[in-house]
Amino acid sequence: MVSRICVYVVLLSLTRLVLAQEDTVQLEAITVSALQFERFTTGSQLQPINFDVSSSLEKALSQQSSIYFKSYGNGQLATVAFRGTSASQTNVLWHGIPANYPTLGQMDFSQWPAWMMDELQLSPGANSSLYGSGAIGGSVLVDSDIAHKSKGASLLVGVGSFGEFKTGIKATYGEGRFKANTNLYRSYLQNDFRYEYNGETLRQNNASSLIKGIKQQFTYSTLHGTSFFADFQYTVNDREIQPTKSAPTSQDQLLTNNTRLAVGANQEWSKSSLNVTLAWLKNDQVYNETDQTTGNQYSSLISYWYQLNDQLEFRVGGNTNLFTASSDSYSDRFHDLQADAFTSVSAKPLLWWQSVLNLRQSFYADQSPFVPSWSNQLTIVQAEKIHISFNESFAFGFRYPTLNDRHWTPGGNPDLQPERSKTLDGEFDLKLPIVLNGVSIKIGGYQTWSEDWIVWLPSEAGYWVPQNFREVEISGLESSLGINGDLLGVYMLNASYTFNRSINKTGSNSGKLLPYTPEHNARISWQHHIRKYFNYRLNSSFTGKRYTTLDNTKRSSVAPFFILDFTLGREFELPLFAISIDASINNLLDANYENLNNRAMPGRNYQLQLIINYNR
C-alpha cells in the first residue's frame, strides 16, 4: 500500500516538474476508416486507439481501463476482455470480417504485431447487431486503408532486456491511382527473466518467442469512385509456453501460423456507397510438434450505405462465414456456415438528437438469434466553451459456440445455444474545448444481463462437456479524464477508472464475482513533448484483486498490482528522414506481480528502439 501511494506521489511530482517548462510539439493524430461502423454508433461507442507501432499491442490496450488484458506471461497468450466479461465475449473484426480464431473463439493478440497494424478501434459494450457474434463485452476493430497513406518507408530496430531483438521495415509506394504497401517484421524474445517464487530467485527457462510476419497491401482507385484493395498477411509465432511457477520444468511449445487475405471493392457515389469484401483466414496451431489444429474461415461481407439527407442515413447488408477445421481432437471434418443479414438507420430528427437503430438476423445450424440495438445521443449544451452530451444505448449481444465447443472429441456439444445478453448504457460527456487545449470528462454506467454462458462441466460419461449453464449480471461505472495542454510543449494527460462487478447468478455461488474480473481498474498516462524533438511518456495502470475461483476466498485470489512504465524519446528531422529514438523502462518500480495466478511476470526491464522514417 505504501509503495502504491509513493508511486502516485512520484508521478504527481514529475508532472509538476514537467509543467515548469515550455514548448510545443503537435502529437500525431490517427486516421480512422471503418466508416460503415462509425456512421451507426453514437457518443464514445467507437474509440480510436493511439498505439505505438514499434511496441506491443498489450502496451496500447493496457491503457484502457474498461479492458482486462489477460496475459499468460511475457510475450505469451494475451487476450482482452471488456467490462468483466470473458475473452471469448470480445469480437475482433479485421476489415469488418470476424477474425477470432474460430476453434478457440478468441484472439491471441500477442501473435499480431502492432508493427503490422495501421488502425485500431475499440467498442466497449454489447452490440452484436452492429458487429455480429461475440460482441457481448465489446469489440476490437483492426483496419487498414493505404489509399490515403502518404508514400514513404520506415525502418525499426529495437533491443530490450531478456534477449529481445526486433526489426521491421515497411514502405508505401505506387504511381497514379495504384498504391502498395509492403511490411516485414521479425522479433525474438529469449525471455529468460528472473522472478521470485517461494523465497527463491528463479530464471524463466521455457518462455522464448519468435514472431515473423509479412504483409502486402494494394489499392487501385478509378476516376469513377471505384476502388479495389487487397490485404495479405502471414505471421509465424514459434513460442515456448511459459510454465507456471509451480511447474517450472514443463517444456511445452506452440507453433502458430496465421494467414489472412482480404480483397474488396468499394463504389462511392455522392450519397451512397457499396462495399464488398471477401476474406480467407487460416489459423494453424501445432502443440509440442505433434497435435495440430487448423481452422479455415471463408467470409464474405456486403454492405450498402445510403444517405437520404442530412438527417437520415441507412445501411443494409449481409455476411457469411464458412468454417472448416481439422484436428486430432475433431473426429470428423465439417463445414459450419454462419449467415447474417443486417440493417441500420441513423436519424437526426432534431439538431440536438441523434438516434441509431441497428438490427441483425443471424443463422447458424439450428440457431437464429435476432438482435437489435438502439442508441441515442442528446446534445445538452453546445457552446463555444462547453459541450455536454448524454449518450444512451440499449443493445443485445450474442455469441455462438466455438468450433471446439461444438466439435471437440470427446465432449463437443452440437446442441449448444448461443450465449445471450442485454446491455443498458448511459454516459455523460463533457468537453471544454478552450480550457487549456481541450479537456474532456466522461462518466458513465452500464448494466448487463446475460444468460446461457457456455461452461465446460464434468459429465456422467466421465469427460467434460460444454453446456449453456451460467447466468451473469454485470454492472459498472466508467470515468475518464483527458486533458490536452501546452506547457513548454504539448502534453496529454489521460486518466480513467472503472468499477465493475460481474456477478454469477447460478448455483451455490450465486452473488459472487466471476473469476478474473477485477472490480477496480485505473489508468493514468502522461505524454509530453518538450521543445520540438524531445518527449517522454509515463503510463501507469492499477489492476485490482482478481479471484481465481467462484467462491471468492482470499486464498483463491491474485493480488492487485500497479505497473509504471516510462519512455524517453528524442526525434531528429533531417531533409529526407525523420529519426526517433525511444528508451523505455518498463515496470519501473520493479513490481513483483502476477496477471494470472502463478504466471511470473518480468520485473524492471529496458527497451531501446530506433525508427527511421523516409519521406520522399
Added chain:
Amino acid sequence: MNTFFKSLYFLAVITILAACDGNDPEPEVVGQFDGGVFVSNEGNFGEGDGSLSFISSEGEVSNDLFASVNAKDLGDVVQSLHISGDLLFAVVNNSNKIEVVSLSDSLKSQYTIEDVALPRYMDSDEENGYITEWVSFVDAGRVTIFDLESGNISKSIEVGYGAEGVKVVGEKLFVANNFGTSVTLIDLASETVTTEIEVGTSPKLLVVDAQGDVWVSCQGGYDENWAPANDGKLVELDAATGEIKTTLELEANFNGKIDVNADGTKLFYSVGPTIYSMNTSGSADAQEIYTSTSLFSYYGLAIGSDDMIYVTNAAGFIEAGSVLKISTEGSVIETFNVGRGPNDFAFN
C-alpha cells in the same frame, strides 16, 4: 491548473482506496494429526493452486497446511497422498515432484524428490518408496524406487503406458497401467518385471482385501464416437500368482476409485452418484449405500480406519471443493469444506 491537479489527486485517491481490502484470516495450523485424515486438493491444472487439507478426528478442518507451514506452494495438480511412518508424501503430478513432510514436526518439509516425470501414486515398504510415473503421454510409464529416509532414487523400472495405482504385496509390486489394459508385476527382490496381467480397460487403483488378494479397478473405455463402452469392472487377483480369481462387471464406466474397509472384508466404489459396497469373498453382489441427488459423480473415495466412507465433490474446479463423510449405512455424517479439486486421502 488547480482543477487539473485536483482531478489527478481525485483519481489517485480513488485508486488507492480501491486497493484497500479486508483481509481473510490466515488458516490455523493444527499440530496434532493423530486419528485425522489428510486431503490432497489437486488445484486447477496450470494454476499451481494445489493444496493440503486436514480433517481432525473432531471434525475440525485446516486448509492450506503445506503452504502455511513451509512458506511455499505445494504445486500444480496434487494427485495423491501416502503416509509411511512419520512421513507424509504428496505426489504433485504437473510439478513433477514429491513433497515430503514430517507428521511429528508440524508438517515441516523434510525433502523433495524432483527427478520424476508426471508422478501419480505411491506405496512403500519398510525401506523404499515406489512412485508411479506417466513419464509422458507417448512414452511408457515407470516405477521409481527411492530410499524413504533420504529420498535418494535408486532405480526406475519401465512398465506399461500411464503407470497409475501401485501396491506393495509381500515381495511383489503391482502396477496398474491406466492407458492400457494390464497390471504389471514386479519382483521386489530382483527389481525386475516378472509378468503382465490383462485385466480390462484403464486399470486405475489397487487394494488388498482380508484374504490378501489384490483388487484392481478398471475404469472402462469408449467407442470410436466417445460413447462410454460401459465395461468398467473390479478384478480380483491372486497375490501369489497374479491370476484372475473373480471379475465383477459393473456394466458402466466409473472413476476407478476403490478402497476396502479396515478388516478388508468389504470393497467400496462409486458409479456416477451412487456409492456401492461388495463383499471381498463369497457372493460378489454389490450393495447400494448412498446416492447423491446433486452430483454427477464423486471425484475421490476412501474408507477411514473408522470405517466411514469419505468421498469428494470437486465442484467442477471452479470453486473450493468439499469432502462428504458417509456411514456405511448410507447416512451423511458431515460435510467439510476443503481446497480446490479434492482428490485423495491419507488416514493417519
